[in-house]
Amino acid sequence: MNLKELAQQLGLSPTTVSRALNGYPEVNEATRERVVAAAKRHHYRPNTRAIRLATGRAFAIGHVIPLATRHEIMNPIFADFIAGAGETYSKNGYDMVLSVVADEAEEQTYRDLKSRGTVDGMILHAPQMDDARIPLLAAIDIPFVVHGRATGAALPYSWVDVNNRRAFQRATEFLLDLGHRRIALVNGLENMDFAIRRRTGFTDAMVVRGVTPDPSLMASDEMTEVSGYRAAQRMLDRAASPTAFLAASMISGMGVRRACEERGLVLGRDVSIIIHDDDLSYMKNGEDVPIYTATRSSVREAGRLAAEMLLDIIANPAVAPRQRLLEAELIIGQSTGPAPARV
Amino acid sequence: MNLKELAQQLGLSPTTVSRALNGYPEVNEATRERVVAAAKRHHYRPNTRAIRLATGRAFAIGHVIPLATRHEIMNPIFADFIAGAGETYSKNGYDMVLSVVADEAEEQTYRDLKSRGTVDGMILHAPQMDDARIPLLAAIDIPFVVHGRATGAALPYSWVDVNNRRAFQRATEFLLDLGHRRIALVNGLENMDFAIRRRTGFTDAMVVRGVTPDPSLMASDEMTEVSGYRAAQRMLDRAASPTAFLAASMISGMGVRRACEERGLVLGRDVSIIIHDDDLSYMKNGEDVPIYTATRSSVREAGRLAAEMLLDIIANPAVAPRQRLLEAELIIGQSTGPAPARV
DNA sequence: ATCAAATTTCAAACCGCTTTGGATGGCGAA
């Protein structure tokens, strides 16, 4: 059942039916009701493809996911971000189109998405320092919002990000307050912008308190269980082993914990761990009492906000770039305690 | 730059240009080359929206993700499945559209996706027993492939699944061979079809060897770290505590391990754990030597295969439903060993 | 040189909707 047929059924022109259904004022209320009723009765749904061609809009948002190198992105937090963004899209009648492409095809994918008119806007994931994709998207001239920020970007752009620097600064201060001095940072890959900011927060806090950060207590790798484990292993086996760890994610924190427990260390007593908790739906940090002390910020919420921001930009293209900086909570759990006395 | 403009530039009709670019035979080779060159020169990309309307095809596949109840789906394996499927789509010029919707809107979403012509086919995720979505999609009359199977479905349908029953049967046999008798099953939610099959494999193996499965050693819950932890905790605190665990996922296995290690049990010596390993990109089961003994099957590969199957069905709609049963490998890691003698 | 067949190209219809620019009719004001 399409518009023409429905119009015929009603003895009306397609014009009027279209207007009635789309809430235009120049149609008699009685007529509108008739049309709406008939549409419902016949389960009429306007054809998306036709609407898109006629309006020149895609009613779709693109997310490009590079396959390999940047596969950091294909990590657990991605699913939750997508869930949050997707929620916003379906609430607003937008589709989410995901492009999973080989790394070298990423740039071309952005260009195509624009020039073929497949989407009205994009979300940019996992920005790196001086990320080339930001000037690219700006040049392509399509609305976009970055999840995160990229240090070194020349032009202003819209983003939603967690205050990673502040979060890790506070976490570090918290550990320092507990008397810890040999604090280790098990960071994500430091070509990722968020990892750089976290490191800054960490070293800033240390320096302010007159503690010189020990480079051998700073690791940077993918945020997997195994790499967290390996980093902690290395550090714990040194002469001056750390009394506390800052881990970049729940998963790498699990690896750190494994290394600690293997050595008979009790969490919160012999060694402290603070993780960054993205508040993932399937990976809760405990229930009533958090397992880990953590800097927490919901990545799902970030997804929602980024999507809202993007739809808003699409609706009001003239406005200046928007930014939204989210503060992480510092949640006290069972994995931290005073620095052990005798070390 | 659109088709008409390009045609004008070339002094040709849009018809010929379209045919030249789409590889139709009724166009002079010399002309085709001219057209292709000009198209490249002007960075011409045919408008997706127009193609879709003109051909009556969406060149897109839908994945519907319900938000809450079935949020089992929004779990780490989802991201990898999506990555696999997305790879196949972009290789074939298809888009992937993800709909994240409230549970109660799921059925309507399927109907809409079909009647609005937004997609040419769908992938159905996380089937449950007697899943109502399968007859629904069949009735809607749109090509679809199920990731998993649904016991109790009346009509045949296409699916890609792991042989979960067999995998867990083999894992159980392996533990029995090591002398274990009190084996615990930390299963996923047993309204999920895969969980039912895994349980069957587990109990089958036990019964064949003359061991009666102990219902209090079978837990069924979401596959989170915490719930794995709690289940193991309960079981370990019983008089006749298990000497081995079968865990439904890497994450719940981590919870089981935490409970074990808290009690000073050494993995592979005091207690054995086998997990099911979906071979997630960011959650490797160790590197050279697997941490956990595991039944392994790449969910990413499953995504690839399901997508290929679906595209094939769309291209050849007349053919009977296809099925693809993947066997999981049994990988020996460090988390299993002979049953402790003195228990 | 002639004509039928094959090759190459094109004009126009179409996909299903939106939207522009009237047409129509009813109404109150003059």
Place this chain on the structure above:
DNA sequence: TTCGCCATCCAAAGCGGTTTGAAATTTGAT
């Protein structure tokens, strides 16, 4: 009674491609 203004509806022209049916041109055989 007449005119202008609303309120309401409609025909037709897009949107940017694909595809049908026919025209123009070449080719090949006679």
